[in-house]
Amino acid sequence: MKLLATILFCTLIISCGAKDADNVNVQISYTPTLDSVCIFIKGGDIKDDWHKELLLKKVELEREWKRIGPMLISTTEEITGQLFEGGEHNVNLTLCDTPSRSFPLILNMRHSLSSFTDNPVSIQDKVGTLFHELLHPYISEHLPKSAPALAKYKNEDPRVLDHIHLLALQKAVYLKLGFEQELSSIIAMDNRIPNGHYKRSWEIVNSSESYYKTLVAELENKTNSPE
Numbered sequence: 001m002k003l004l005a006t007i008l009f010c011t012l013i014i015s016c017g018a019k020d021a022d023n024v025n026v027q028i029s030y031t032p033t034l035d036s037v038c039i040f041i042k043g044g045d046i047k048d049d050w051h052k053e054l055l056l057k058k059v060e061l062e063r064e065w066k067r068i069g070p071m072l073i074s075t076t077e078e079i080t081g082q083l084f085e086g087g088e089h090n091v092n093l094t095l096c097d098t099p100s101r102s103f104p105l106i107l108n109m110r111h112s113l114s115s116f117t118d119n120p121v122s123i124q125d126k127v128g129t130l131f132h133e134l135l136h137p138y139i140s141e142h143l144p145k146s147a148p149a150l151a152k153y154k155n156e157d158p159r160v161l162d163h164i165h166l167l168a169l170q171k172a173v174y175l176k177l178g179f180e181q182e183l184s185s186i187i188a189m190d191n192r193i194p195n196g197h198y199k200r201s202w203e204i205v206n207s208s209e210s211y212y213k214t215l216v217a218e219l220e221n222k223t224n225s226p227e
Helices: 002-014 032-042 048-080 123-142 148-152 164-176 180-191 197-205 211-219
Strands: 024-030 087-094 105-108
Touching: 024 048, 032 087, 048 087, 048 123, 048 164, 048 211, 087 123, 105 123, 123 164, 123 180, 148 211, 164 180, 164 197, 164 211, 180 197, 197 211
Parallel strands: 024 087, 087 105
Antiparallel strands: none
């Protein structure tokens, strides 16, 4: 029964997205039924006051993404010279105890709720997480398997390798836009994640003042890092 519920959960999420538009269109949605299926699979519960607060946070998130999301996308393309895949990208919010992920695109909102935690992360940080998840398939498409950093850090955990170029590009985008404070907040949030993989990835990205540029240059498939 739980296997059937898992298949239903994934199918419902994946079917929400379409890819027939020429531009990047991010749609943020919350479907309580999906959370009910997730709770059935993983256990736990979702409190009523979480639901109520999430509806308010969803409005804030949509407003903040509308304000800076297009700039994040266009600046990424400007830096790398590579376009995002056009079409509708459906972001499914969840209160279930499951991590944010890129496919299907799920954004966990628990830790943004004051009804869930005494130290909620900001909506700006959640925009950073949303952008992070959008970058995963983008990196997979445009990062050469021969990128030197992948060989240099081959003994690192695979989850670290999956993130060094992504975080370097995220840093490049935020700095180009003048979002230094927002970037610092995202790094602090990532460093608090218990598994330590994001923290180690940021250590590598920030190992020197300009190393993130070297990593971005590898993503661009250039032989030399930018000035």
